[in-house]
Amino acid sequence: MIDLTTLIPALLIAATPILYAALGELVVERAGVLNLGVEGMMIVGALAGFAAAVATGSPAMGFVAAAAAGAAVSMVFALLTQFLLANQVASGLALTLFGLGLAALFGKSYEGVKAPAMMAGPMGLNWMVWIGFVAVAAIWFFLNRTRPGLILRGVGENHDAAHGLGHPVRRVRIAAIAFGGAMAGIGGAFISIAIVLQWTEGMTAGAGWIALAIVVFSNWTAPGVLAGAWLFGGVTALQLRLQAAGVAVPVQLLSMAPYLATIIVLTLISARQKFSRRAGLGAPGSLGQNFHALR
């Protein structure tokens, strides 16, 4: 049967890229912005991180560069949606296409290049896996226990009221978008530097979309994001290992399970909101709406 000592690290590794990307998107969405460009920012981060890691020989520098690159491309989205008030859904989709194309173009010379050795930490796992846990706690603390976090949530819940109270809606949102871009970039770089160990065009292969699903699954909370990343990553790692061990598993059913869970969670959330008026649950009130100060 399957050895838990190999399954758990595999689960943690498979969950890490989507964990970073989903944590970033969580903060973005809590600020009331829906950025569907996660996939695009991830792939740009995957390339930039890989390129920097190869150039400097240091995976750590790769992750720094990936964060910077992810944040940089997210500013295209910020410009479109926060200043030009373009539709967020369309701009986000455009960002995904833009990122995929941009990375494919600049990635040509990196095809076939090998990554430097990864940063092994405790339990032989990459340090970024452990930093991911810290990020979950830090983001939870920031959102729920700090004043800037409260302001960010306020901006996302009702931007007119936040504006009325004198909070800089646009600046908060731009900062959130940049943070989301940086986290997506790190998530993408984890795929290229720590999992696949090379650059391949289109290598994120839909991880960004899974990250978006996880944010919904998490009910917009940081611990929920962690659970979602484990669920999605865990199912992938588990089914591959069950197959390798020669156990007949219904692969299609297992692959479907996280999405099914997302639907169930969404149904439960909406049912609960119907019957109780507890605050802080569900999607932020101003999610996906553009803000334009009238006064």
Add this chain to the structure above:
Amino acid sequence: MNRRELIASVAALSAVTLAAPAFAQDEPLKVGFIYVGPVGDGGWTYQHDLGRQAVEAEFGDRVETTFIESVPEGADAERAITQLALAGNTLIFTTSFGFMDATINVAQKFPDVKFEHATGYKRADNVATYDARFYEGRAVMGTIAGRMTESNKIGYIGSFPIPEVIQGINSSYIHAKKVNPDVEMRVVWAYSWFDPAKEADAAAALLAEGVDVILQHTDSTAPMAKLQEAGAIGFGQASDMANFAPSPRVSSIIDNWAPYYIERVGAVLDGTWESKATWAGIAEGEVEIGEITEAVPAEVKEEALALKDAIASGEYHPFTGPLNKADGTAWLAEGETASDEDLSGMNFFVEGITAQIPQ
């Protein structure tokens, strides 16, 4: 217009007027390609794109090619194929098994456009199919795998449980078993043609099970990097993947679509195109065996090459009886070889493979 241009255009004019009158070549023939992955995947789609480039190089100004890459197998494929047909392409290659129904549907709407579908089995008056006998190459890889494994466990990363992939698994297993009776085959289905992170994880899962030789039927080079890390070996799939030579990549199956693409585009240009099913292998040069590196002992290399030659000359068929199906029922009698119909609908493992084909 300087003199050189003048000469060139006069030459071009006379070429047009003197050339076969079967085609009044005012505009270039527009040829479209639909790819399932990105052209930079280093595997399957990369090889198809080399074929497209060979067409351009062969026919020059007489053709104009376009491609759409990373088209998902599913509803969106129909839209992408329709888009190419509407854009005036008169010959369209759809290069993945999963585009089969979409190709047939679009072909019904555009009777004047010719379609070529790779690895499928549904044809129409304007839809031809073409495939390569990958299983012939797999037989050679299986021989090397059987000789090279020390744990007697061979892994196979499959994409989807379709005949093309099942043939490869069976062929690898049969020939590994032939040279190493103790060999055992582990199969992991990735349910994707291209997902580097998942392919890498599939390789890691197999390695954790003690597998030390991995064959892959997915399109990225991600498993190679994992093999390198673990000191195991594998084989290039679809493309040579020579970046990973001499080890972990000890040999490869290379799909060479260029001769076929040139032949078919040529057929449209001179008006002789007709719908047919083409299934070429090592003999025709459509399936090539990449260089066997020095990581493989000389006698194994020799054995593998001898098998390749026997297949190429037609003297040996990789599916030759006696062979039973995995459920124990008889399939091929002593000396009998598998028919093409049997192979193109293959939905069972041969006896000895304990893995299940997902239904």
